[in-house]
Amino acid sequence: MLTAKVTQSNGRVVHVRLVQSGSSTDTTVPTDDTAAPMASNTPGAGATTTTTTVVEKSAPNPIAPESKELYWAAGSFIVLFILMRFFFFPKIKKGMEARYAGIRGNVEGADKVKADARGAVAEYEKALDAVRAEAAARVDKARQTVDAERQAKLAEVNGRIAAKRAEADAANAAARAAVRDQVAAAVTQVASKAAELATGRTPDAATVQQAVTAAMESAGSR
Numbered sequence: 187m188l189t190a191k192v193t194q195s196n197g198r199v200v201h202v203r204l205v206q207s208g209s210s211t212d213t214t215v216p217t218d219d220t221a222a223p224m225a226s227n228t229p230g231a232g233a234t235t236t237t238t239t240v241v242e243k244s245a246p247n248p249i250a251p252e253s254k255e256l257y258w259a260a261g262s263f264i265v266l267f268i269l270m271r272f273f274f275f276p277k278i279k280k281g282m283e284a285r286y287a288g289i290r291g292n293v294e295g296a297d298k299v300k301a302d303a304r305g306a307v308a309e310y311e312k313a314l315d316a317v318r319a320e321a322a323a324r325v326d327k328a329r330q331t332v333d334a335e336r337q338a339k340l341a342e343v344n345g346r347i348a349a350k351r352a353e354a355d356a357a358n359a360a361a362r363a364a365v366r367d368q369v370a371a372a373v374t375q376v377a378s379k380a381a382e383l384a385t386g387r388t389p390d391a392a393t394v395q396q397a398v399t400a401a402m403e404s405a406g407s408r
Contacts, residue, residue, distance in 0.1 A: 373398045 251259075377398055382388050 370398050373401075
């Protein structure tokens with residue numbers, strides 16, 4: 187704690203001494219009046235009265251604001267509030283609303299694009315299903331056509347084969363009949379010649395031929 191000791195002479199401050207409590211160090215602050223010559227106390231030259239006043243003052247708080255600082259702070263706050271309320275805040279609000287509207291428009295546009303894309307995908311899938319069904323129908327129709335043509339070709343080929351076989355069988359039968367007739371004639375001739383040699387007379391040709399035919403039929407049935 188600092189203590190100020192003020193010395194006055196005829197109501198004028200002569201010098202001020204600052205004394206710190208708990209310390210032996212004194213600080214003397216001279217005033218402008220100390221430079222002036224002091225008047226003498228001799229009688230007849232004018233009486234000079236010296237008064238010493240001791241004033242004890244506490245040291246000021248370094249963090250306590252002064253009145254002018256409070257006024258400046260209050261004025262600055264009021265000015266800032268007015269600027270924020272009537273100038274900055276409307277602009278900030280307008281900018282935020284514009285940005286929100288832009289973001290909302292972008293979101294709505296994205297939703298619309300997404301919906302359009304989904305519709306396009308659905309139409310594509312529908313068209314793809316129709317193409318697949320048409321392709322399957324065409325494949326089935328082509329398969330049926332091929333099967334019908336194959337059956338027709340097979341029937342035609344089988345008919346040709348049957349006709350060729352019938353012709354071959356007829357030719358074989360005719361050939362066998364001709365050969366059989368030739369063989370029968372040859373056997374009949376040989377048998378007639380053998381009977382003529384054995385009996386000394388010519389046998390009946392019809393009888394010999396009938397016997398040869400019966401023998402050949404009996405051998406063919408076996």
